[in-house]
Amino acid sequence: MSKIINDIRETARQLLAEGKVDVVIGYEKGSLPLKATPCFVHSSEGVDSLIWDETCENNLATYAAKTPGKKAIVAKGCDSRALAVLLQENQLVRDDLYIIGVSCHGVIDQRRIGAEVGEILEASISDGKISVKGMEGDKEYLFTEVKDATCRTCRYPNPVMEDLHIGDTIEVAQGAAAFADVEALENKSDNERQEYFKEQMSKCIRCYACRNACPLCYCQECFVDCNSPRWLTGGVNRAENLLFQAGRVMHLAGRCVDCGACSRACPQGVDIRALNRKMTKDVYVMYNHESGISEEGKPALNEYSANDPEQFLVKE
Amino acid sequence: MGEIQVETENKKYEPKIAAFLCNWCSYAGADLAGVGRIQYPATIRTIRVPCSGRINPLYVLKAMANGADGVLVSGCHPGDCHYISGNYVARRKFALIKSLLNHVGLEEDRISFSWVSAAEGGRFAEVVKGVTERVSTLGPNNGIFKVVDGGAADE
Ligand code: SF4
Ligand code: SF4
Ligand code: SF4
Numbered sequence: 001m002s003k004i005i006n007d008i009r010e011t012a013r014q015l016l017a018e019g020k021v022d023v024v025i026g027y028e029k030g031s032l033p034l035k036a037t038p039c040f041v042h043s044s045e046g047v048d049s050l051i052w053d054e055t056c057e058n059n060l061a062t063y064a065a066k067t068p069g070k071k072a073i074v075a076k077g078c079d080s081r082a083l084a085v086l087l088q089e090n091q092l093v094r095d096d097l098y099i100i101g102v103s104c105h106g107v108i109d110q111r112r113i114g115a116e117v118g119e120i121l122e123a124s125i126s127d128g129k130i131s132v133k134g135m136e137g138d139k140e141y142l143f144t145e146v147k148d149a150t151c152r153t154c155r156y157p158n159p160v161m162e163d164l165h166i167g168d169t170i171e172v173a174q175g176a177a178a179f180a181d182v183e184a185l186e187n188k189s190d191n192e193r194q195e196y197f198k199e200q201m202s203k204c205i206r207c208y209a210c211r212n213a214c215p216l217c218y219c220q221e222c223f224v225d226c227n228s229p230r231w232l233t234g235g236v237n238r239a240e241n242l243l244f245q246a247g248r249v250m251h252l253a254g255r256c257v258d259c260g261a262c263s264r265a266c267p268q269g270v271d272i273r274a275l276n277r278k279m280t281k282d283v284y285v286m287y288n289h290e291s292g293i294s295e296e297g298k299p300a301l302n303e304y305s306a307n308d309p310e311q312f313l314v315k316e
Numbered sequence: 317m318g319e320i321q322v323e324t325e326n327k328k329y330e331p332k333i334a335a336f337l338c339n340w341c342s343y344a345g346a347d348l349a350g351v352g353r354i355q356y357p358a359t360i361r362t363i364r365v366p367c368s369g370r371i372n373p374l375y376v377l378k379a380m381a382n383g384a385d386g387v388l389v390s391g392c393h394p395g396d397c398h399y400i401s402g403n404y405v406a407r408r409k410f411a412l413i414k415s416l417l418n419h420v421g422l423e424e425d426r427i428s429f430s431w432v433s434a435a436e437g438g439r440f441a442e443v444v445k446g447v448t449e450r451v452s453t454l455g456p457n458n459g460i461f462k463v464v465d466g467g468a469a470d471e
Contacts, residue, residue, distance in 0.1 A: 185419070186419065190418075190421050190423065190424075191421070192421075193419060193420065193421040194420070194421025194422075194459055194460050195421070196421075197420040197421055197460060198421070198460060201460075223374060231374055231378060237463060238460075238462070238463075239380075239381040239461045239462065239463045240381055242377075242381065242420065242460060242461065243374075243377045243378060243380075243381040246373075246377055246413070246416060246417065246420070247373070247374050247377055249416060250373045250374075250409070250412065250413055250416070253409075253412050275416065275419075275420070278415070278416060278419045279412065279416060282411075282412055282415050282416070283412070286408075286411060286412075287408065300408065301405070301408055301409060304401065304404035304405055304407065304408055305404075306394065306395075306404070308404070308407050308408060308411070309411060310407070310411070311411070312410055312411040312414040312415070312429055313429055313430060313431070314388075314428035314429060314430045314443060314446065314447065315446070316430075316442065316443065316446060
């Protein structure tokens with residue numbers, strides 16, 4: 001058992017025993033291979049189910065506001081950023097929150113593995129190697145080969161706020177954010193991009209798993225469920241799918257912390273991230289704003305400046 | 317039958333453009349154009365809103381998904397908002413939705429944003445002419461928002 005897991009469990013045990021928190025939100029082993037699942041520990045007896053590894057892919061901030069009482073939460077860099085946005089938006093009370101920060105080396109992109117070996121039957125991780133037994137064959141991977149796309153470009157692997165840090169911190173090169181992935185798409189022709197997104201939109205079945213996985217989609221009534229006005233009809237078609245996706249991305253403008261939870265939750269492999277990243281880039285370039293990098297500050301759309309760019313105006 | 321077909325073929329394509337106009341400026345500008353009998357194409361379907369800040373980006377998306385050929389959004393010039401800062405708040409949303417939709421391959425000219433004051437009746441007519449010309453060149457909304465299998469229109 002790794003030192004980090006040990007420390008997480010000890011911390012949880014102490015916090016619960018001393019009555020500092022009512023619940024510890026962390027990860028436990030899931031019922032499927034390579035999938036951890038969120039876990040809510042209410043008493044010190046339960047702490048031994050807590051784990052920490054490259055399968056801890058959910059953004060636990062999703063559960064923070066929904067869990068009543070005082071809570072401790074295991075937070076990677078992106079979880080902590082989502083918590084920061086939730087605090088900025090008054091969805092959480094800082095004093096009710098105890099953040100157990102863990103620096104994150106990234107999580108596994110299961111889809112990449114599944115595409116090669118079929119359904120994953122068994123898997124084990126040790127020393128940065130992942131051995132997988134799949135329906136259509138076995139394979140061994142280096143973790144770096146199957147690291148999730150979002151983790152490859154992560155600028156904040158260390159929690160941006162925390163009450164306690166567990167394990168080492170990760171060195172990150174400081175500098176301007178890079179958006180090579182967005183630029184690659186931008187450099188294509190309008191037609192090529194349209195074809196690409198038509199294909200993506202045709203794949204979506206509007207199950208809303210992406211929305212449910214997102215820590216910042218906390219609306220009591222989402223616009224997709226609203227009856228009056230009725231933004232979406234019951235049918236699933238490409239134009240409506242785009243209405244949903246673009247609407248959601250707009251709602252996350254200047255808020256999305258690029259944790260990738262939505263893309264990983266999608267059963268259809270829709271490239272949701274392509275939309276979110278474009279939005280993140282625009283907000284960064286136009287308003288010099290990065291979401292959730294501190295508890296202070298406001299989401300980009302809650303602010304304005306008299307000199308905001310106006311290239312979007314109609315040609316006259 | 318034959319005759320009707322000839323008629324539709326000869327009929328010039330007229331796009332349908334949903335126009336969201338702020339009550340305090342562009343809507344009054346459109347009114348002024350009307351009072352001054354300034355001609356502009358009858359392609360816009362005006363929807364009056366209390367402020368450009370009231371324009372939810374979902375309105376734009378819903379109009380496109382419901383088959384509009386174009387959308388025009390117009391509010392007060394920056395600094396002139398009746399509610400002081402509504403158009404500043406709107407400006408960020410407009411810039412982002414426009415950029416996002418272009419990224420997914422929506423033609424640049426389908427969605428237009430402008431600032432037109434209550435005194436600019438002539439300019440309002442010019443904007444509508446320009447937008448109509450460009451949307452007509454693009455033709456019907458058959459790209460990324462093309463309604464396939466079933467349709468998004470409300471019953
Ligand atoms: S993008 Fe994926 S997760 Fe989201 S609604 Fe569509 S199919 Fe479901
Ligand atoms: S939209 Fe996706 S990437 Fe952004 S915060 Fe929500 S789950 Fe994370
Ligand atoms: S998609 Fe928009 S309305 Fe729905 S939960 Fe997310 S932020 Fe709220």
